[in-house]
Structures are given as C-alpha cells and as structure tokens.
Amino acid sequence: MKIDHKKEPIIRISKRVGIQFWKSWLIRLAAIALSLCVCALLIFALSGLNPIKVFGTMAKGVFGTQRKLMNWVRDTSVLLCIAVGLAPAFKMRFWNIGAEGQMLVGGIAAAACMIHLGNLGMPNVVLLLIMASASIIAGGVWGVIPAISKAYLNTNETLFTLMMNYIAMQFLLFFTPIWEHPAGSNKVGIINSVTKVGWLSEDQKLATPLIMLFIVLIVTVLMFAYLKYSKQGYEIAVVGESQRTAKYAAINVKNVVVRSMTISGAICGLAGFLSVAGADHTISEDTAGGRGFIAIIVAWLAKFNTFVMILIAALIVFLDKGAIALASEYSNYNLTNDVADIITGIILFFILGSEFFINYKIKFHLGKGKEEIA
Amino acid sequence: MTNEVAVQMVDITKTFGPVVANNKVNLTIYRGEILSLLGENGSGKTTLMNMLSGIYFPDSGSVFVDGVPVTIRSPKDAFNLHIGMIHQHFKLVDVLTAAENIILGLNEKAFIDLKDVRKQVAQICDRYGFVVNPDKKVYDMSVSEKQTLEIVKVLYRGADILILDEPTAVLTPQETQKLFHVMRNMKDDGKSIIIITHKLHEVLEISDRVAVLRKGEYIGDIATQLTSAQELTDMMVGRAVSLNIDRPQCEIKRECLSVEHLSVIDADGVKKLKDVSFTAYGGEVLGIAGISGSGQKELLEAIAGLQFIQQGGSILYSSAEGEQPTQLVGRTPRDIKRMGVRLAFVPEDRLGMGLVGSMDLTDNMLLRSYKDGASPFANRANPRNLAKTVVEELEVVTPSISTPVRKLSGGNVQKVLVGREIASQPSLLMSAYAVRGLDINTSYTIYRLMNEQKMRGAAVIYVGEDLDVLLELCDRILVLCAGEVSGLVDGRNTTKEEVGLMMMHLPNKEVEA
Numbered sequence: 001m002k003i004d005h006k007k008e009p010i011i012r013i014s015k016r017v018g019i020q021f022w023k024s025w026l027i028r029l030a031a032i033a034l035s036l037c038v039c040a041l042l043i044f045a046l047s048g049l050n051p052i053k054v055f056g057t058m059a060k061g062v063f064g065t066q067r068k069l070m071n072w073v074r075d076t077s078v079l080l081c082i083a084v085g086l087a088p089a090f091k092m093r094f095w096n097i098g099a100e101g102q103m104l105v106g107g108i109a110a111a112a113c114m115i116h117l118g119n120l121g122m123p124n125v126v127l128l129l130i131m132a133s134a135s136i137i138a139g140g141v142w143g144v145i146p147a148i149s150k151a152y153l154n155t156n157e158t159l160f161t162l163m164m165n166y167i168a169m170q171f172l173l174f175f176t177p178i179w180e181h182p183a184g185s186n187k188v189g190i191i192n193s194v195t196k197v198g199w200l201s202e203d204q205k206l207a208t209p210l211i212m213l214f215i216v217l218i219v220t221v222l223m224f225a226y227l228k229y230s231k232q233g234y235e236i237a238v239v240g241e242s243q244r245t246a247k248y249a250a251i252n253v254k255n256v257v258v259r260s261m262t263i264s265g266a267i268c269g270l271a272g273f274l275s276v277a278g279a280d281h282t283i284s285e286d287t288a289g290g291r292g293f294i295a296i297i298v299a300w301l302a303k304f305n306t307f308v309m310i311l312i313a314a315l316i317v318f319l320d321k322g323a324i325a326l327a328s329e330y331s332n333y334n335l336t337n338d339v340a341d342i343i344t345g346i347i348l349f350f351i352l353g354s355e356f357f358i359n360y361k362i363k364f365h366l367g368k369g370k371e372e373i374a
Numbered sequence: 375m376t377n378e379v380a381v382q383m384v385d386i387t388k389t390f391g392p393v394v395a396n397n398k399v400n401l402t403i404y405r406g407e408i409l410s411l412l413g414e415n416g417s418g419k420t421t422l423m424n425m426l427s428g429i430y431f432p433d434s435g436s437v438f439v440d441g442v443p444v445t446i447r448s449p450k451d452a453f454n455l456h457i458g459m460i461h462q463h464f465k466l467v468d469v470l471t472a473a474e475n476i477i478l479g480l481n482e483k484a485f486i487d488l489k490d491v492r493k494q495v496a497q498i499c500d501r502y503g504f505v506v507n508p509d510k511k512v513y514d515m516s517v518s519e520k521q522t523l524e525i526v527k528v529l530y531r532g533a534d535i536l537i538l539d540e541p542t543a544v545l546t547p548q549e550t551q552k553l554f555h556v557m558r559n560m561k562d563d564g565k566s567i568i569i570i571t572h573k574l575h576e577v578l579e580i581s582d583r584v585a586v587l588r589k590g591e592y593i594g595d596i597a598t599q600l601t602s603a604q605e606l607t608d609m610m611v612g613r614a615v616s617l618n619i620d621r622p623q624c625e626i627k628r629e630c631l632s633v634e635h636l637s638v639i640d641a642d643g644v645k646k647l648k649d650v651s652f653t654a655y656g657g658e659v660l661g662i663a664g665i666s667g668s669g670q671k672e673l674l675e676a677i678a679g680l681q682f683i684q685q686g687g688s689i690l691y692s693s694a695e696g697e698q699p700t701q702l703v704g705r706t707p708r709d710i711k712r713m714g715v716r717l718a719f720v721p722e723d724r725l726g727m728g729l730v731g732s733m734d735l736t737d738n739m740l741l742r743s744y745k746d747g748a749s750p751f752a753n754r755a756n757p758r759n760l761a762k763t764v765v766e767e768l769e770v771v772t773p774s775i776s777t778p779v780r781k782l783s784g785g786n787v788q789k790v791l792v793g794r795e796i797a798s799q800p801s802l803l804m805s806a807y808a809v810r811g812l813d814i815n816t817s818y819t820i821y822r823l824m825n826e827q828k829m830r831g832a833a834v835i836y837v838g839e840d841l842d843v844l845l846e847l848c849d850r851i852l853v854l855c856a857g858e859v860s861g862l863v864d865g866r867n868t869t870k871e872e873v874g875l876m877m878m879h880l881p882n883k884e885v886e887a
Binding site: 012014015016229230231232233234235237238241242244245247248249250251252361 | 390391431678680706707708710711719721723726727728729730731732733737740741742744745750751752
C-alpha cells in the first residue's frame, strides 16, 4: 500500500525544559490582560456599557472609600488565613476540604468564650488570648479526627473532612437557640455589643482590619519557613510525593499525617477566631460562608506557596467585592451579580490556562517554511 | 538478507527543547535482515524508532519506504506502511484476552469474528513457532507471554518491519533463546527486524548488521560477522573501554548478616519468601539471582525493615567482629537507623522509593540525614556539598544540583541514588537491579562502586538479572526460585547454565517455568 500524504501536523506541542522566572510571570500577566479583554467584550455585548467605565466602577467599589478598602483588607486576611492553613495538608496530598468546618468550630469556640467569659471582668487582651487558643484547639481537633482515621484505618480523607463540615454546622444550630439574642430572633446577634468585650479592637474602621492583616501575615511567613526550611516541612513534602519513599527514609508517615492535619485545622480554626472577634462579632452560618472552599482555589493557584497566596487571595476578594459593586451600580443594565460571577470565572480560567503555556511550547506550521512560535 | 532496501531514514533530526535527541541521522534497513541498533542511554535509539512507528514526528528529514517518500504522523500511518513496534513497556489491556488485545483498535466492522481471529492467530503462531493461547487473559500471562502476544499483535496487523525495543531486558536466558528462535524464523520469511539492546553478546548472536548511535549522532554500521564486542563498545562509547569486571580479593572477612528461616507473606496473602536462610560476609559481594519476582525485592525490603516477617524468622546483624549481633526482625526503618545499623539500600524503584522525583539533588541527599542535629530546621549545607561531590565524582550529567531528579536520565538518577547510599559508609550495602536500563559506561561505574565498598569491608548484596555480570562480579551467588533458596554457588567456579537451571527449579521439586 502506498500513502502519499505530505501533510505535516499544523500544531506541535512540546514540553518546555525550564522557563525563566520573568517569562512565566509575563505569561501570567498576559493571561490576566487577555481575560480582562474577554470580560470587556462580554460586558459590552450584554449591556452596551463602556467596559473601562465598568472596571472603574469595580475598582471604586473596592477601593473607593477607606471603609471599603479596609473591608477588602479584612476579608483578604481571613481568606488568606484559611488558604495558609490548607497549605501543609495539601502539600502532603491530604485533601482537606473541611476548612469550612474547622473554621466554623473555631468561630463557635471563640463565640462561646466571648459569651460565657465576657462578663468575668478579665482584661480584654487575656480574653482574646483565651478565645484564640480555644479556636486553635477546636480547629485542630476538627482537623485531627479525619487524620487519625486516615492514618490508622486508611479512610478517605476527602469524604471525611467534608462530612465534618456538616457536623460543625449542626453544632452551630445546637448552640444558636442557647445563645439567641434578642430572644425569638433565632440568631446569636452581635455579642457584647455594649461592652465590646472580646472584640479585637473598638476601632472597627482601621485598627481591626490592620490587626487581622498583621496576625495573618505573621502566620503566612511562619508557614512559609515551616514548609521550606524545617525538618517537619521536609517530611510533609516527602510524604506528599511518595509514602513508600517516606517509609524507606525512616519517616513515621502516620505521625506526619496526624501532626500536619492538626496544624492545618488549627490555622483554619484561627481564621474562625479572626472572623468572630474581628469582623462579625457574632456567629452564624455565614461565618465561614463557603470561604473554606474558595481558599482551596487560592491554595492551588498559588501552588502552596504562601507568599503567592497573598496575591491570589487579594485578587479573589477584589473580584468578589467588585462584582457586588457592579450589581448595585448597574442593576438596570442587565449586569447582575451573576455577570460578576462570570467575570470571576473567566479570569480564573485564564490564570489556570496560562499554566499550560508555561509548561508547554506550541509551534504552528503555516504552510512551507513559515514557523511561528507561541 | 537481500539487498532490497525496506526503509531509508535520511537526515532525521529531532529535538526536545534544547536537547538534540537525533542529529541528521541516516539509517537504512534491508528486507530480511536483523539489524541491531546499539547505543548508550540517551543516544537516541528509541527516539529514532519512535519516529518510524509514528509516536514522534521528526523536526526535519525524510523517510522512504520502498523508495517512496512517506509522512508518518501516527502509529496508524506506520501500520499502513507495515511498520510495527514492540515497546519496552507493553501496551496491552490486562482484563482482555489475547485475541481481544490483538484486534483492539482495528474496528473495521461492527461485529468482530473472534473465530476468524483465532484462526489467523493460530496461522501466525504455526508459521513462526510462537505459542499463544488466544483465550488467555493478559493478567494471567507471564512477561514472556505478554511479549509474544505483542509480537503476534504486530504481525496480525501485517507488519513486515518489526521494531523491538529492549525485548530481552525482562526475559530469562531460556526465554531469550526462544525469542531469538522466532526472530530467525521471521527473518527467513523476509521480515526486517530492528532490535534495540544494550547487551553485546546478544547483538553478536542474533543480528546480521549493527548500527551504532552515540549522543544522537549516527556513528556507522558494520556487519556483525566482521566485528567484536570490544570494537562495538568502543564505537558506542567513543573511546576504548575495558569490558572486564573486576573481582578483587578482599582480606577482610567477617560475618555481617545472618538470615534464618525468613518467610514473608504480602498484603494479598501470597507467600513471597519461604524459609530463606543465608549469611552475608563483609568483604564480599553476594549476588542474588532469580527470575524477576522470585522474592528478591521482598528479601531486601525485609532486611531494611519494610516487610512484615512471619514468626520464626531471624535477621542478625553484627556491626563488627566479636560484637553482640542485633536482631532486625520486628524493627521499623526508624528503629534500625536509631540502633546504629549502617545499612544502605538502593531499591529497584528508584524514583518511587529511593528518591523523591520532584525534589532537587540537594533535597534528595537530605533524605537520609534530614533528622541530624537538634535544630527544628533541616541543615542543607552538608547535603549540598554531598550533592556537589556526587555530581563531580560520579560524573552526573545535570544542569545543576537544584534540578529535580525526575528530569535526569535513568543512569544519572541511579548515580545520584547510589552516590547518596554509599556516602553513609555502610557496613551493609544492598542493591536491587542497580544497572537496569543503564548503559555500559554507567554500569561499569556502578560495578566499580560496589567493589570499592567490598574492599572497604562492607557486605554487598547485589540483586541482578544479567547472569554474565553476576558470574563476573560476585564472590558467591544465592539463587532464588519462587521465594525459596534453590542454590548457593561460588561465582568463581559456576556456569551460566548451572545458575539458569537453579533459577527454574528447586533442588527437590519441579516448578513450572
């Protein structure tokens, strides 16, 4: 049989062998720019509005006033805290999707301390320390239960941590009527609204968000050093890559799993404390509000580098807040909250997609002799 | 062999990023010949053949089949040109039968006539002397059966040009002879066969002609009758290489490890080792021979504390002459390390067990020593120096010591692993298939390192598959068959046949090969 097709493949994909640091970031920036262009086209197609103006509205909605700016700092801090908490678990390939529950029990613990210890007259700093400790312990316990089960019974951690979220939610529903205020509201309400005992700071506008940011940045730096330079961080990396290698290297895999998940849960618990003592001063179903899951995106996009998580968390909170601003400003132009979600989706899609171009090179063969490299 | 050209590859170039795998390679294949493609690791043999079988597409150059220029864009194109490749890693579906695997992907008709397939398969088998049971499931097959099936599959699809990528790497000497027998039959039938291999004695035995590649360049070809192992090695390496493996006599001899009544049952309840007893001495290389899967892996892992050992087994380790021996049974790797047992272990699965693929050289050196010191932070200064030393002394080819080891070639990965293990000055060094997939140069480096450790007084346990090497390198050879010891012979006065026979049979009873 004779075959005489002389067609060459038009697109050729080959793996890149290492890429310069600046080049990979250039690709990422280009991806974000491109995603904004696509968003602009979409906005124009849907509403006929000037996309630049729309983006401006978003920016104004997030940074326009000091209060808005500080809200952005506050929410970024909480999201970053959860993402940093997820880092050791994910680096170990322990799929902790229970940050939601770990944060919630942390919040419940903090609220319990505020309510029951708030009128004992102890200094506020002492109460705050007790609250923070209680949150960390509660989160840690919530994290360690699935870890023990995984280490000794080899259960599936994804299901287990997910189910722990619902148990945490039921706990909250149990406590809500006990802590109900005002009576009949079926809500916990603002705790210590008069005495402001157990509040991170009385100055809600500036001091509170900055204190939160400060605490979370310290945790971020510590976690970076822990994962990168400590012996335990090294063990986490080895266990994550291959349990057989870990056993070969005389690493006690069970211990590492239990220890790392305790840390992971504890930091997520701390996020619950920050949320209750700093942002909300109450506890409700919205305390976690899905942030335990959004933090997974943050952690993954940052490839578990806690410093990169700062940027990603800030971007995601910006998009979220910008979307709300859009929806309220242009409610009669077809631009609703949903459009904002689409924009968020498009931008994340491009950021994720850019990783392909960082890892692979694409060559186009257009006719004879012409070669174009993308 | 005729002078009719079957395939001609002209000026073929293929690059992977900055790596030039093939640089303007020219290769001619004649009808009815067996051509050996010879070259060290990374010399571009497999890449070149992958382009012929449609897995890769060349950056430039042309291919002629029967004198007609062709473009091979996929394995399907290759099959249409009657070119078929048998890969090193079999491409079979485990849960399907032999016949089902043969017709997989052919879907020419809506209904498959398996009866017809069986008949055709039987015809092919008769013609060339294969034995294939068309209704046997692949997961029930031995490695050799799977390979036979791969060849039959390719023939069923009408291949006239067969490419075999390291087909003998997984076979026993007896199985290799069977394979050579059918290869000769196919050749007599006018088929062209290209065989990629590292083993020179096989090249000399089976092929008509040898083509040599070195670092992606075509060095030349030579009729097998006119050449020798020495000449081929020199062509392959690019300089004169001694092919003798040293077996120095060591003055030190002390009992290092005494294994008695060792039995291991794996997680599925299958008995992997049965009542194994032997002694390893410092200052000698103890070879372990056996068909792959005869319990070699489990034996080494049991000593390293990675296997659960059945009641009644004993592994006694003595660090020095006259000292109280330590019992290793029931100890974890952590315990063994803490007790001060200087044990080095080069496992079979280099990247899945011995090293962490995504980590760089420094962090892989750290694997054995990260716990040293009281600080909560790991000390990377010593591992970094060790990495540099290993790269320098063992001539590891790597862009830098901060390159992930996964990106290194097989031989370099092994050098990193062996380098780390011997850096601990072990008194017991265990290695499993230490030269598997490595080229001659690197293999000889590994043999030299084993001998160095032996001369230091360490007990070296060397699990190997190449009997020629075992016979030349080892002082004594322990032969395993189906998890039991079937013999212990002196490496200086035994023969390949004797060891080969022990691999297949236990002293008292017959075991099906």
